[in-house]
Amino acid sequence: MKIVDLSKPIAYNKKDPWFMRVKIKHKSHRASKWLIRVLGLPFRLFPKNFEGWADDCIQKMGVHATTHMDAPWHYSPTVGDAPAKTIDQIPLEWCFGEGLVIDMSHKLDDEEIMLEEVKCFIDDHDLVVKEGMIVLFRTGRDKYIGQSDYHKHGVGVSAAVTEWLIDLGIKVMGIDAWGWDLPLPHLIERAKETNDPDLFWNAHLVGQRKEYCHMEQMVNLGSLPLSGFKVAAFPLKIVGASAGPARVVAIIE
Structure with missing residues (x-):
């Protein structure tokens, strides 16, 4: 098969006319660690091999x-x-x-x-x-x-x-x-x-x-x-x- x-x-392209333009924010693995910390998990309890997870946001x-x-x-x-x-x-x-x-x-x-x-x-x-x-x-x-x-x-x-x-x-x-x-x-x-x-x-x-x-x-x-x-x-x-x-x-x- x-x-x-x-x-x-689906990606940002500056050549696209304004009515077609896409904007995506890519978040790093490290950024998610702070989110987990805000939710209440102390850094000392993070898994040792955990680098955080990547995340992305379609903004437009x-x-x-x-x-x-x-x-x-x-x-x-x-x-x-x-x-x-x-x-x-x-x-x-x-x-x-x-x-x-x-x-x-x-x-x-x-x-x-x-x-x-x-x-x-x-x-x-x-x-x-x-x-x-x-x-x-x-x-x-x-x-x-x-x-x-x-x-x-x-x-x-x-x-x-x-x-x-x-x-x-x-x-x-x-x-x-x-x-x-x-x-x-x-x-x-x-x-x-x-x-x-x-x-x-x-x-x-x-x-x-x-x-x-x-x-x-x-x-x-x-x-x-x-x-x-x-x-x-x-x-x-x-x-x-x-x-x-x-x-x-x-x-x-």
């Missing part, structure tokens, strides 16, 4: 700042007439299943992934989309992780593709780019040029009508076969949250 890590490292990390799963609540407070699920309400059954990779790494930045080309890719490679699968879009944009312009590079999944997959029984999808839709800086520029307010987050907003989750900022999708593997994608159980950082892995038997 081979396990492939599909999650980016947005739930969308690293590899994460977006909950339906992120897209809208409701799905149809029902309240949208927050990340702690996502059924665990959604988070483990057969994986499928759709390789769109040939596409240029700011291009949408269209339904017809997804169908052609699936047919050309004799793939089958089955209910309960976790479908991953490889774009190759994980190569920009750690760079200051990471969020400006990307290929967006179209609303038509998103809705089509949901209709086939797909509850969880993922991409190795900063976002699921086209890059936000690109959409802002297009909106200014066209005066069109309807350009934004069209694939996200499918979630107003149909329930699904997607994962963003994945890595290593190029290390996977197109099919024949499983994906485990369990987000942190943060009550009431719009997303959860996730350690996503592929399992290849």
Whole structure:
């Protein structure tokens, strides 16, 4: 069995834009000795070989700042007439299943992934989309992780593709780019040029009508076969949250 890590490292990077920056405080082994002393244990009673334990504190990390799963609540407070699920309400059954990779790494930045080309890719490679699968879009944009312009590079999944997959029984999808839709800086520029307010987050907003989750900022999708593997994608159980950082892995038997 081979396990492939599909999650980016969680670490401070000064090149990250402010809305992605993570701050972690690492505490030394020695610092914990003073905590135990404050709790009432005299130094003379410490175990002789005890150096203390290391500890760490995440001081700042947005739930969308690293590899994460977006909950339906992120897209809208409701799905149809029902309240949208927050990340702690996502059924665990959604988070483990057969994986499928759709390789769109040939596409240029700011291009949408269209339904017809997804169908052609699936047919050309004799793939089958089955209910309960976790479908991953490889774009190759994980190569920009750690760079200051990471969020400006990307290929967006179209609303038509998103809705089509949901209709086939797909509850969880993922991409190795900063976002699921086209890059936000690109959409802002297009909106200014066209005066069109309807350009934004069209694939996200499918979630107003149909329930699904997607994962963003994945890595290593190029290390996977197109099919024949499983994906485990369990987000942190943060009550009431719009997303959860996730350690996503592929399992290849």
